[in-house]
Amino acid sequence: MGIDNNLKKARMRYIPMSETMLYILFSLKQERHGYAIMQYVKKLTKGRITLGAGTVYSSIGKLENDGLIKGICEEERRKIYIITALGREILCEETARITELYKNIKE
Amino acid sequence: MSDRKCVLFSAFRYLLPSDYENWLERMATEGWHINHFRQWSSIFMVFRKGKPKRYRFVYDPQVSPRKEYIPTYEQFGWEYLGRMASAHFWRMEYEGERPEAFSDHESIVKRNRRTIAAVSVSFIIFLMAVLAIGMVLLFFADSLSNTDRTQLVIAEGFFGVIVIALGVIMLFLRKNKSR
Numbered sequence: 080m081g082i083d084n085n086l087k088k089a090r091m092r093y094i095p096m097s098e099t100m101l102y103i104l105f106s107l108k109q110e111r112h113g114y115a116i117m118q119y120v121k122k123l124t125k126g127r128i129t130l131g132a133g134t135v136y137s138s139i140g141k142l143e144n145d146g147l148i149k150g151i152c153e154e155e156r157r158k159i160y161i162i163t164a165l166g167r168e169i170l171c172e173e174t175a176r177i178t179e180l181y182k183n184i185k186e
Numbered sequence: 187m188s189d190r191k192c193v194l195f196s197a198f199r200y201l202l203p204s205d206y207e208n209w210l211e212r213m214a215t216e217g218w219h220i221n222h223f224r225q226w227s228s229i230f231m232v233f234r235k236g237k238p239k240r241y242r243f244v245y246d247p248q249v250s251p252r253k254e255y256i257p258t259y260e261q262f263g264w265e266y267l268g269r270m271a272s273a274h275f276w277r278m279e280y281e282g283e284r285p286e287a288f289s290d291h292e293s294i295v296k297r298n299r300r301t302i303a304a305v306s307v308s309f310i311i312f313l314m315a316v317l318a319i320g321m322v323l324l325f326f327a328d329s330l331s332n333t334d335r336t337q338l339v340i341a342e343g344f345f346g347v348i349v350i351a352l353g354v355i356m357l358f359l360r361k362n363k364s365r
Contacts, residue, residue: 097290113258114258114261114262131289133246133259133288133293134289134290134293137293157254
């Protein structure tokens with residue numbers, strides 16, 4: 080019941096998702112800290128998106144508060160995060176939505 | 187020529203965070219530097235003359251930042267300058283592309299909304315003071331001495347002006363929340 084409610088709330092808040100949020104959530108399929116997220120997204124988008132410190136900090140805070148990611152440890156004052164089961168579910172649903180959108184437009 | 191420049195009420199001259207950042211950047215390119223922000227910097231701040239530099243400043247309102255707030259910015263290369271009320275200040279020297287702490291439209295709007303929320307708190311406090319004094323003047327005026335009544339009327343006028351000014355500032359910030 081609790082999990083269903085969390086999923087409903089997360090759907091309401093995150094679908095559709097902004098490009099920034101999607102990339103941050105996707106990058107946390109592997110354990111990363113804030114700066115590593117920025118480097119990963121920059122590489123993935125071939126330099127098109129360079130996330131700023133304020134954007135990363137506030138996005139991580141929002142995702143963590145809503146249970147889509149969680150902090151797992153700290154290394155040299157840097158907090159490391161990873162995606163949760165709820166985050167994976169939302170990422171999966173959002174990917175399906177974008178895929179459908181892409182297919183519909185392509186046809 | 188003096189190597190110090192005092193600026194009064196800077197936060198009231200540049201209401202939008204982005205305008206405030208641009209003003210600080212212009213000052214730095216003219217060689218006027220501020221290395222530390224304090225609680226009262228919005229009212230009184232001192233710049234010192236030095237070499238002209240290109241700094242990108244960040245004005246980030248955060249009432250109670252999490253433990254990783256400062257480390258996150260520092261990892262991205264930002265230098266912490268302190269806080270002025272709930273606004274935290276950062277800077278980064280740059281050449282070429284201007285660095286951004288808020289890299290998408292959504293983050294900029296959220297930052298500006300946090301600024302509006304900070305002004306709203308002051309607005310509500312002063313509004314409550316105006317209402318409370320107004321009630322006293324309306325219902326208990328007869329039991330007050332002339333001196334007390336005069337003092338309350340002056341206070342009502344003073345707080346009223348502040349409420350109007352804060353209301354105008356909030357409207358301005360709301361209108362320009364995307365900048």
